[in-house]
Amino acid sequence: MKNKRGVMGIIIFFVVLFSILIIGWIASLSIAVIDFGSDTITPIMTSLPEEPVNFSKYSVFTFGQLNRVVQALPWLVGVGYVLAIGMSVAFALSFKVSPNPVFIGLYVSFILLLIFFSIILSNAYEDLFVQDNEISERLQEQLILSYMIIYAPHILTLIAFITGIFLFTGREGSGGFGI
Numbered sequence: 001m002k003n004k005r006g007v008m009g010i011i012i013f014f015v016v017l018f019s020i021l022i023i024g025w026i027a028s029l030s031i032a033v034i035d036f037g038s039d040t041i042t043p044i045m046t047s048l049p050e051e052p053v054n055f056s057k058y059s060v061f062t063f064g065q066l067n068r069v070v071q072a073l074p075w076l077v078g079v080g081y082v083l084a085i086g087m088s089v090a091f092a093l094s095f096k097v098s099p100n101p102v103f104i105g106l107y108v109s110f111i112l113l114l115i116f117f118s119i120i121l122s123n124a125y126e127d128l129f130v131q132d133n134e135i136s137e138r139l140q141e142q143l144i145l146s147y148m149i150i151y152a153p154h155i156l157t158l159i160a161f162i163t164g165i166f167l168f169t170g171r172e173g174s175g176g177f178g179i
Contacts, residue, residue, distance in 0.1 A: 007103055013092045013163065014110040018117065020088060021152060024081045025121050028145045029128070031073045032138035038063075038070040078144030085148070085159065092163040104168055111160045118152040125149045 045059035099107075129139050129146060139146055148155065 007099060007106070009092070009095045010099055010103060010107055010110065010167070013088065014114060016088045016091065017085075017114055017156060017159070020081070020084045021114075021118055021121060021149075021156070024077075024084075024145060024149055025125060027077050027081075028074075028125070028139065028142055028149060029135075031070075031077060031142065031145075032135050034073070035070055035138045035141075036134050038067050042067045074142040074145060078142060078148070081145055081148055085155070089159055089163055093166050095167065098169070099167060101168060104164075107164055107167070111157070111164070114160060115153055115157055118156050122150055122152050 042059075042063045045063045048059065050057075125139075125146075129136055129150065
């Protein structure tokens with residue numbers, strides 16, 4: 001087992017993919033709750049009476065601007081999620097050392113673990129997505145992030161197989177199958 005860097009690269013790659021999936025799921029639900037709270041409190045704060053202090057005037061400056069930021073968060077986090085997945089592929093493809101072919105079994109087991117975990121998270125997200133309540137309406141407004149989380153098993157499977165092909169085919173003079 002001379003080539004330990006290849007094994008660590010595989011493990012780090014899957015930890016990164018697991019982390020991206022979990023962070024995206026939590027971020028999507030958090031944004032939905034924050035958006036619901038912002039949509040609830042902004043109209044109340046901007047319609048307060050003017051006596052003794054005109055809170056509604058100052059609320060327009062604070063809660064109005066904060067509401068604009070909250071409304072932009074789904075797109076910002078969605079684009080960040082897509083970029084994070086793209087960068088994880090670039091991370092995996094930038095390895096200078098190819099792992100030993102013995103570790104293909106480890107890689108496949110990590111792929112299966114990732115697929116099963118993403119199926120569980122995707123189904124849980126879809127259950128929240130199709131309900132008829134305030135949070136599900138907010139989740140349905142998050143187009144990019146909802147699409148990426150619901151179809152995460154397909155996307156992550158494709159990414160894992162493509163990066164597996166590039167990881168184990170080897171680089172010029174750097175191991176792999178010796179080709």
